[in-house]
Amino acid sequence: MQTYAAPRIALSPSSTQSSLLEAFDAPPLQPVSFFPAGSEIYAQGEKAGAFYQVEFGAVRVYRLLADGRRQISAFHLAGETFGFEADTTHHINATGVRVFRFATGADISRQLLPLALKGLTRAQEHLLVLGRQNAIERVAAFLVDMAERQGGLRQVELPMSRMDIGDYLGLTIETVSRVFTRLKDKGVIRLPSLRSIEIVKHDTLHNMSE
Amino acid sequence: MQTYAAPRIALSPSSTQSSLLEAFDAPPLQPVSFFPAGSEIYAQGEKAGAFYQVEFGAVRVYRLLADGRRQISAFHLAGETFGFEADTTHHINATGVRVFRFATGADISRQLLPLALKGLTRAQEHLLVLGRQNAIERVAAFLVDMAERQGGLRQVELPMSRMDIGDYLGLTIETVSRVFTRLKDKGVIRLPSLRSIEIVKHDTLHNMSE
């Protein structure tokens, strides 16, 4: 656990910890500035500060239960910008994160609000998936979302493991794997490699996601 | 579907539609003002505008699938303040909503950000519940949350139906009912009436929610 000025950011230990430090060492696109330590600008906003841009790989935002069960609430993909929108545990995957910009004073909320609203909208859609959709629908919705966020191409890269996908969709890795196989057998997708899929029948997949 | 200036607010038909109109007619705590139609203050923030305070009952924020499956992403209880944090469908339950305040210009994001961050945090916790907890844990977590938000008293009011609870927890009404019965039989709670519960063994309930 590490703290940078006002924002409280909890990082997972070991290798991932150094990755963020590297990110801080990397030349930022814009000068980096921090809140004066202890400043209280927003009742809840004080916990949110820096902006980050994912260079490659994926950033996982997750929560844990006491017994280790994990729920990934969001992935941030390469090229996407995110803030520490809440006092959530962020797990940085690989070293592909760079400090993007850090607005000062009153501007921060103007910068952060769109990110927070975007995150909120996605979370609401994600809740619908977890609360009301079955395994096939969940995986289909996930693949459609990933495809859209990568430009809508046929070829989609999955910069995360099956376990991550399962923890994102509220499924086990076995179920994720079985659904992939069923979609492949139906000719809806192809699996050129473990980390990449090709969407063959885009309409079918879209319909499956409801 | 109805639109007030910039914010896009979808309401359910009939009785609940008139309820918001009544809320607008009711004397607001502060003068009410709107964005000029078509103004674009924030990329995403434009969809968010007014602040509301719940007077009684509960406000349900939900999304629907094409076949009617519903997922309630949040309840806003009496006394709580909320904004239209995203372009989500809001369903106003009863007439217990009043226009609270409507900040102007640059202040809006400063007002709205804390609400959005609060909503985001709750959504992330909710995702953990829906993705990784079983029926008993979900109901226990729901009751603990409701109790905390009502001041931590033994007596907790449930200003929503079993169907609403089910659609919030990703369960059927039958399962919700069965879990209530099991908790009652175990002596963890009492059910003085349909819409109110008494928490007898608070620690046990808390442990059940993990």
Next chain:
DNA sequence: GGGCATCATTGATCCCCGTCAAACGCGGGC
């Protein structure tokens, strides 16, 4: 206050997905 529509509870059954287990194959290291 009685009647009735609606909501909630309880029961019986089914099935989707989790669990446990084993085999497979990809990728990294030498």
Next chain:
DNA sequence: GCCCGCGTTTGACGGGGATCAATGATGCCC
């Protein structure tokens, strides 16, 4: 290139919660 480890796939099985159905309770309306 070969080996080994770990992530992934596939299989067998069981259980938790959904579904279908019927009964019971609540509160609304006249």
